[in-house]
Structures are given as structure tokens and as C-alpha cells.
Amino acid sequence: MKLPISAIVVGYNEAPLLKNSLPQLSFCKEVLYFDLGSVDGSREIAESLGARVILHEKVDGCEWIHAKYANSTQYEWLLITDPDETLSQELIEEISMLFSKPDELEKVGEITAPWIFYFKNKKLTGTHWGGISRRTLLVHNKRFEFKALVHVGRKVLPGYSTLNIEYTGKNFIHHYWMSGYKKLFEKHLRYLKNEGEARYKTGRRATIKGIIAEPFRSFKYSYKSRQGYKDGLTGLFLSVFWAWYECTAQIKNYNYQRAVQKKHN
Numbered sequence: 674m675k676l677p678i679s680a681i682v683v684g685y686n687e688a689p690l691l692k693n694s695l696p697q698l699s700f701c702k703e704v705l706y707f708d709l710g711s712v713d714g715s716r717e718i719a720e721s722l723g724a725r726v727i728l729h730e731k732v733d734g735c736e737w738i739h740a741k742y743a744n745s746t747q748y749e750w751l752l753i754t755d756p757d758e759t760l761s762q763e764l765i766e767e768i769s770m771l772f773s774k775p776d777e778l779e780k781v782g783e784i785t786a787p788w789i790f791y792f793k794n795k796k797l798t799g800t801h802w803g804g805i806s807r808r809t810l811l812v813h814n815k816r817f818e819f820k821a822l823v824h825v826g827r828k829v830l831p832g833y834s835t836l837n838i839e840y841t842g843k844n845f846i847h848h849y850w851m852s853g854y855k856k857l858f859e860k861h862l863r864y865l866k867n868e869g870e871a872r873y874k875t876g877r878r879a880t881i882k883g884i885i886a887e888p889f890r891s892f893k894y895s896y897k898s899r900q901g902y903k904d905g906l907t908g909l910f911l912s913v914f915w916a917w918y919e920c921t922a923q924i925k926n927y928n929y930q931r932a933v934q935k936k937h938n
Contacts, residue, residue: 782816782833869925
């Protein structure tokens, strides 16, 4: 049975991934695929799999699409996913059970689900990304706020709650996060263009002392606290990469706040 949910997928040249991810969304009554100018047949594949294709100019992140179109969907419940994600059948069944009891969702603004990352198709045990984490999967567009800020800014509106789908072993989002090192750097360099602004606008401030300490703190967190060592050389590399990314993001944040201060002086 199809559920009154609008699924939103944003992609650019993701044809192979769409072949796996879009069929998993067939339980949603509406599937919207926002294409950012693909030239690999992504649009044709999405249409053949039942999605409504919307052409959009290229943006730096899906957050811009969510913020712009969240209130333009056919249904108020939105499922937010990416081309590199698939939902397990057990998770889909659990979502169906939740929607079979609509009264229990009256005060819910957000539903989160367990999330597992893969690097080069291998499940990550440790590092910042590894293990069992969770993310927002479903939101009600009248009870949730989107902002066009990378990685931050989304929140449940006052008066509404978050419902967490608890991990049972098989009910999770498979996130085929990075197919290789090239894609890893390409995506994160794109994220860094907006990290300074996003962090500043959500209240984060950077200092020179913090920037100097950041690589050591982030590496220790990813490699030791999050047990990145369990992933061998991949875990070591990703922990170094995380330390570089967080340090660079701090620098971006610092430069942005200096620019704002200069403008106001």
C-alpha cells in the first residue's frame, strides 16, 4: 500500500545509484527527483522508475532544494533521502506501521531512523562516520523548519516532537556514502564553500587557539573515541581526513566572522 508521503531526492549524474535507490521509494505516493543538470541519463532513469523529474539549476547542497520546495509537495509528510541511500525492507515496514496509526503522529514533526555508512561499498565500523548513527528521514512540512545552510539549520517547530525509530538490527538506511577518494574530496570541497557561513549563522564561533587544537581533537575523536582503528588503513585515512576537514571548516568560520565584524565596524 502506498503511503501519503512525498519523497524528495536531489541528484547530479547519479544514474547508477538511482537505479537502486528509487525503486525503494515505491511505497510513497509521490516521488520527486530534482535534477541539477545531469548528462548521464539520470533524468530518463528517474522518469522510467515513476519519479516526477524537476530540472533545477545547480546548487551546493540539497538543503537549498529542501528549503525552497518543502511546502510545494502534494503531501505534508516528506521523506528526505539521497541517490546513494537505500531503505531496508524492515525499515519500510516499520514506517508503514507508523502511518497505519495516524493519531499517534499528530504531534510528531520529525521521524529519525538508524543510518549506516559505507565507504567503497564496505560498511564502516569506526571513524566519525562509522557504526550505527541516525538522521532525520521523515518530516511534516508544517511542523518542521528547513534552512538553506549546509549540514545545519533544520529543526522541529515548537510544540512538536521527534519520533526515533529504534535500531533492531535490520531496520536502517544503507548510506553508500563514498565510492572512492575522488568523490570524497569533491563533495567535501563543495561543502566547505558554505561551512563558514552555516556555522556562523547557527551561533558557532572560531578562535585561533581552537583552530590550532582542532586537528588533534578531531583525529583523536575519530580514530580513538569512535574507534576508527577498527577500519584499518581506511579508518586511519578517514580520521586524518576528518581532522583536515574540521580544521578547514574552523578556518572558514573564523574568516566569515572576521568579514562580518569588519563590515559592521
